[in-house]
Amino acid sequence: MAEKKYFANTAKITAGGKPVGIGKSIEITVEFEYVELYGFGSIIRQGVSKHTAKVPVKIASAAFDGTFATGLGFVYGCTLNASSSDTATSITDTNQVALFDIIGEFTADDGTKGLKITVTGVYFENLPFIFSENEYAKFELSGNGSQATVLGTWS
Amino acid sequence: MTDIFDEMLHEGVNEIKSRIISNTEALGFPSIVTGDIEVNRVIDSLPLIAVIPVGDGSGQSTPHLTGAEEEHRFPIDIIGYYRMDEAHEYEPIQKYGYACKRLFQGDGLKIKRLNIRRSSIRFGEYVVVNKLIYTFRVTLNMITIGE
Numbered sequence: 001m002a003e004k005k006y007f008a009n010t011a012k013i014t015a016g017g018k019p020v021g022i023g024k025s026i027e028i029t030v031e032f033e034y035v036e037l038y039g040f041g042s043i044i045r046q047g048v049s050k051h052t053a054k055v056p057v058k059i060a061s062a063a064f065d066g067t068f069a070t071g072l073g074f075v076y077g078c079t080l081n082a083s084s085s086d087t088a089t090s091i092t093d094t095n096q097v098a099l100f101d102i103i104g105e106f107t108a109d110d111g112t113k114g115l116k117i118t119v120t121g122v123y124f125e126n127l128p129f130i131f132s133e134n135e136y137a138k139f140e141l142s143g144n145g146s147q148a149t150v151l152g153t154w155s
Numbered sequence: 156m157t158d159i160f161d162e163m164l165h166e167g168v169n170e171i172k173s174r175i176i177s178n179t180e181a182l183g184f185p186s187i188v189t190g191d192i193e194v195n196r197v198i199d200s201l202p203l204i205a206v207i208p209v210g211d212g213s214g215q216s217t218p219h220l221t222g223a224e225e226e227h228r229f230p231i232d233i234i235g236y237y238r239m240d241e242a243h244e245y246e247p248i249q250k251y252g253y254a255c256k257r258l259f260q261g262d263g264l265k266i267k268r269l270n271i272r273r274s275s276i277r278f279g280e281y282v283v284v285n286k287l288i289y290t291f292r293v294t295l296n297m298i299t300i301g302e
């Protein structure tokens with residue numbers, strides 16, 4: 001498959017199985033932590049290993065469903081409830097964590113479906129409600145996933 | 156309800172005209188038109204307020220990452236034309252101008268599905284066909300999201 005160019009505005013974003021309306025941005029990063037080995041007698045690195053793989057995700061939308069039925073509102077409600085499928089209107093007293101799948105589908109500017117990134121096991125650290133004067137509110141979630149799958153095509 | 160931009164704009168302009176009609180005494184009992192006017196053609200029917208949707212004929216829209224809706228930013232101009240007898244007497248026109256501006260402050264900031272981000276006011280004084288005309292222009296810088 002050839003390299004493609006992507007204009008972000010054609011993206012389709014799904015969070016917890018719900019399409020995200022009026023998407024403003026999405027950031028997905030695959031991260032590892034590394035341990036490097038150096039020793040006496042050389043300034044050159046002798047070895048490197050990695051551990052602690054994680055997939056930080058940031059997602060922002062200008063649309064919000066206050067009934068938690070659709071879009072990012074659903075994710076907010078599920079996080080309050082510590083469930084991946086059922087929402088609550090206030091914090092459920094539990095140590096359990098709601099986990100979500102985040103899917104970003106990006107179409108290349110030649111119209112081909114060129115990039116699909118799926119992040120699974122995402123938990124969101126906080127639920128911000130930020131309202132700034134003279135601007136539409138932006139609902140921005142920041143969390144960590146456990147696995148990322150990148151596909152060059154999808155159906 | 157699908158937010159179609161031109162429908163939202165039409166709805167908002169009707170709301171602006173409705174507020175002006177409801178406050179006609181404070182505004183000097185003007186007639187109201189939509190769109191720009193040529194003052195010399197209507198000089199005998201002043202006072203008059205013209206509501207100009209998308210002032211200067213120019214609006215901007217920004218697409219989002221997902222979906223068909225866009226963020227629209229555009230001005231709405233409200234221009235009041237008044238005939239007066241005395242030159243350099245700004246008090247009456249300022250009274251009408253700020254009375255008009257107050258219709259779009261506080262609880263009035265939201266005009267149906269349109270939102271005011273910023274507003275400005277200007278005043279003018281000039282002679283048309285040997286008649287002294289005072290004007291105010293309230294510009295409402297709007298923002299909304301729609302298709």
